[in-house]
Amino acid sequence: MTIICPSLYKFLNFALNNNIEKNILDCGAGGPKPPLAIFKQYGFSCAGIEISDKRLAEAEKYCRDNNVELGIIKGDMKDIPFDDNSFGFVYSFNSIMHLSKHGAMQSVMEFKRVLKRGGYLFMNFLSVDDSGYGNGEKVGEDEFKQNERGKAVIHTFYKDDEPDKYFGNMDVFFKEKRKIFLKDNGKQNTLSYLEYIAEKLE
Numbered sequence: 001m002t003i004i005c006p007s008l009y010k011f012l013n014f015a016l017n018n019n020i021e022k023n024i025l026d027c028g029a030g031g032p033k034p035p036l037a038i039f040k041q042y043g044f045s046c047a048g049i050e051i052s053d054k055r056l057a058e059a060e061k062y063c064r065d066n067n068v069e070l071g072i073i074k075g076d077m078k079d080i081p082f083d084d085n086s087f088g089f090v091y092s093f094n095s096i097m098h099l100s101k102h103g104a105m106q107s108v109m110e111f112k113r114v115l116k117r118g119g120y121l122f123m124n125f126l127s128v129d130d131s132g133y134g135n136g137e138k139v140g141e142d143e144f145k146q147n148e149r150g151k152a153v154i155h156t157f158y159k160d161d162e163p164d165k166y167f168g169n170m171d172v173f174f175k176e177k178r179k180i181f182l183k184d185n186g187k188q189n190t191l192s193y194l195e196y197i198a199e200k201l202e
Helices: 006-016 036-041 053-066 101-114 162-167
Strands: 023-027 045-050 072-074 087-092 115-127 137-140 143-148 151-158 170-184 187-200
Touching: 006 036, 006 087, 006 115, 006 187, 023 036, 023 101, 036 045, 045 053, 053 072, 087 101, 101 115, 101 162, 115 162, 115 170, 137 151, 162 170, 162 187
Parallel strands: 023 045, 023 087, 045 072, 087 115, 115 151
Antiparallel strands: 115 187, 137 143, 143 151, 170 187
C-alpha cells in the first residue's frame, strides 16, 4: 500500500528504531487507505479509533478487500476506549485539526493516558499560515467551520508555538513546521502544518 504522507513514514522509521513495544494506536484511523496498514506491514500490533461511521466503513472495506486486521473500532479520541499505559506509540495525523482547541486538549490528555511511559506520540496541527485560514464561519479563536466533502466541518489553526502547551510532562523530541505549495487552476495554495513527536516521561 502507498500512503502519500511523508511524515507518517518518518514516524514509522522513528518507531522502528526504538526499543519500545511495537504496538500502536491511530486516533482518526478511518478512510479508504488507513495508514495503520503501513505499520502492520512492519510487524506492529495495531489498533485504531474512528468517530465517523462513513470513514469507519471505508476502513473496514479496505481490511476485507486486503485480508488484513487493523483493529479499527468506533471511538472518540476525547474518550479513548483503551486502558491506561496500553501503547508504545500513539498518533493522530490530520485529525486533531477537526476539534476545537478545548477538544484537542481533552484528546491529548487521553493520548498521554493510554501511552506507556517512555512511549511516543506523533501529532500534527494546522498552521495559521495555511491558505485555508480564515475561510468559512468563525466559531472560536482561529476556529472556522469550512466545507469538507459537502459537510460543514471545524478546522482549527495554531500559531507556531501554540501547540507546545499540549505537551506538558512530555519531552518534545521533534518539532517541525512544514509548508507544501500546490497550484490549482493557476492559483497557488499553501498547506501548512506543525508536527510534533514527544516522549511520555511519567
